[in-house]
Amino acid sequence: MILKNPNNKTLALVKAIVFLLALIPLAKLGLHAYQEELGANPIEKITRTTGYWTLTFLLITLSVTPFRRLLGWSWLVRLRRTLGLFAFFYGSLHFLTYLVLDQFFDWDSIVKDIVKRPYITVGFPAFLLMIPLAVTSTDAMIRRLGGKCWRWLHRLVYLTAVGGVVHNWWLVKKDLTNPITFAVLLGFLLGFRLFSWLWSLRKQRISAHTAISP
Amino acid sequence: MKAKKNLVIRSSEITPKELFHARRKFMQLAGGVTLAALLPRAVWAGDKLTEVKKSAYTVPDELTPYKDVTHYNNFYEFGTGKEDPAANATHFKTRPWTITVEGEVKKPKVFDIDELLKMAPLEERIYRLRCVEAWSMVIPWIGFPLAELIKQVEPTGNAKYIEFISLHDPEQMPGQLSSVLEWPYHEGLRMDEAMHPLTFLTVGLYGEVLPNQNGAPIRVVVPWKYGFKSAKSIVRIRFVEKQPVTSWMQAGPGEYGFYSNVNPEVDHARWSQAKERRIGDFFKRKTLMFNGYADEVSQLYAGMDLQKNF
Numbered sequence A: 001m002i003l004k005n006p007n008n009k010t011l012a013l014v015k016a017i018v019f020l021l022a023l024i025p026l027a028k029l030g031l032h033a034y035q036e037e038l039g040a041n042p043i044e045k046i047t048r049t050t051g052y053w054t055l056t057f058l059l060i061t062l063s064v065t066p067f068r069r070l071l072g073w074s075w076l077v078r079l080r081r082t083l084g085l086f087a088f089f090y091g092s093l094h095f096l097t098y099l100v101l102d103q104f105f106d107w108d109s110i111v112k113d114i115v116k117r118p119y120i121t122v123g124f125p126a127f128l129l130m131i132p133l134a135v136t137s138t139d140a141m142i143r144r145l146g147g148k149c150w151r152w153l154h155r156l157v158y159l160t161a162v163g164g165v166v167h168n169w170w171l172v173k174k175d176l177t178n179p180i181t182f183a184v185l186l187g188f189l190l191g192f193r194l195f196s197w198l199w200s201l202r203k204q205r206i207s208a209h210t211a212i213s214p
Numbered sequence B: 001m002k003a004k005k006n007l008v009i010r011s012s013e014i015t016p017k018e019l020f021h022a023r024r025k026f027m028q029l030a031g032g033v034t035l036a037a038l039l040p041r042a043v044w045a046g047d048k049l050t051e052v053k054k055s056a057y058t059v060p061d062e063l064t065p066y067k068d069v070t071h072y073n074n075f076y077e078f079g080t081g082k083e084d085p086a087a088n089a090t091h092f093k094t095r096p097w098t099i100t101v102e103g104e105v106k107k108p109k110v111f112d113i114d115e116l117l118k119m120a121p122l123e124e125r126i127y128r129l130r131c132v133e134a135w136s137m138v139i140p141w142i143g144f145p146l147a148e149l150i151k152q153v154e155p156t157g158n159a160k161y162i163e164f165i166s167l168h169d170p171e172q173m174p175g176q177l178s179s180v181l182e183w184p185y186h187e188g189l190r191m192d193e194a195m196h197p198l199t200f201l202t203v204g205l206y207g208e209v210l211p212n213q214n215g216a217p218i219r220v221v222v223p224w225k226y227g228f229k230s231a232k233s234i235v236r237i238r239f240v241e242k243q244p245v246t247s248w249m250q251a252g253p254g255e256y257g258f259y260s261n262v263n264p265e266v267d268h269a270r271w272s273q274a275k276e277r278r279i280g281d282f283f284k285r286k287t288l289m290f291n292g293y294a295d296e297v298s299q300l301y302a303g304m305d306l307q308k309n310f
Helices: A008-034 A042-062 A064-071 A074-102 A107-116 A118-128 A130-135 A139-145 A147-154 A156-171 A177-212 B002-007 B017-038 B066-071 B084-088 B113-117 B146-153 B191-195 B247-251 B294-301
Strands: B053-058 B098-103 B109-112 B123-130 B135-145 B161-166 B186-190 B200-205 B219-221 B234-240 B275-278
Touching: A008 A042, A008 A074, A042 A064, A042 A074, A042 A156, A042 A177, A064 A074, A064 A177, A074 A118, A074 A130, A107 A118, A118 A130, A118 A156, A130 A147, A130 A156, A139 A147, A147 A156, A156 A177, B066 B135, B098 B113, B109 B113, B109 B146, B113 B200, B135 B146, B146 B191, B146 B200, B161 B191, B186 B191, B191 B294
Parallel strands: B053 B123, B098 B234, B135 B275
Antiparallel strands: B098 B109, B123 B135, B135 B200, B161 B186, B161 B234, B200 B219
């Protein structure tokens, strides 16, 4: 079946499509900026849009493993790097919007924000934690670190995702619809991992038990 | 028992609910049309307001464009997005409209909106508006001092505070279907704040009748306080002895105080208030004490700890 086991050509096509789709939010933002349709407060609009897509790509990246396991589509993992890098890409745009457009390198205000504004206190390190993951995303780096070490390092993405969701939750004044949606989705994605980890522990125990008994 | 038997109504005699509502709607509509034909035409959003005199209460800042003033609004009754009010308030009905003035007053009264429009000469004032979210605008409002209305109803000695209640009508205000705030929206001022000549009962902007998304048909504007203190679409004004608890105080007591004066030195729990972005500007500017109205209003708060009374 093609969905279970696509050939290399199909996979390359899927990858290209995912890449183009992932650029749509940026293209839309650029188009609206060009048409001067970003509303009365363009900087706020850019900040919110890039932030929204950072979180969305983080969640999509985290949903690769559950879908792969549940559907048995092991090739999905080959999209994960692209998706993760797009999360980093939109995260960087989000951070740069804050640094350049919003604060215009006002370091004093930025430091105060990081120290005093809880949503920035969690958001800033959540972004920073993505940097080592992006840097070590190449095949060469995976080989250099070794699979086991690399996997451990890349579990940092859980902290980034939790930090991102909390950041979004804490900055909202009152209408929590959107932060709750992100939190629930992240809950499912992390819950799936916790559940499958506990499940594997149990299976290991049972097999260890049967191995010992005569 | 004969009487009991008569109580039973055959189902064929019951008017279907839809038909019942349709009839009511028709009658309301017919009534409305007749009434409209009999009465002189009321003013609607978008109509020009005439005989408006310029006021000395004007800041020299550049005006925020009309489109931004009317398409970037916090008016949660019509949704929490900034563009929601402009999109959802198009069919909002501002006539008939009455404002009930009650409580600690010698002459409580229900004012019709068109009567209020003629209560005092209309004037245009250019005020700064500073939102608690650290953005600001400059808007040419039209209205008259709230003090004019207060004088008419003669507050008693017990009237220490004034409370504004906005319209509660979830059918027209879709935002009220969500419990994001305590509806109806309620705000308040201390009596001396309400009587202050800067406190403006507002019925228009940019030379025309107040657009629906800006709080039609009548709102208050208190330029030295954060925008949410300026209650919109007011239907009730109550004079009370105790300090009222406002919608935003209920929503976040640690974040929104009763006074909510613009103050660059007192940060909001989530962001700094030291600077603001004027809509249309790239660089932020420093926020002024009392939004630049310190000369006029600082004596109202003499001796008060503004960190505590935020």
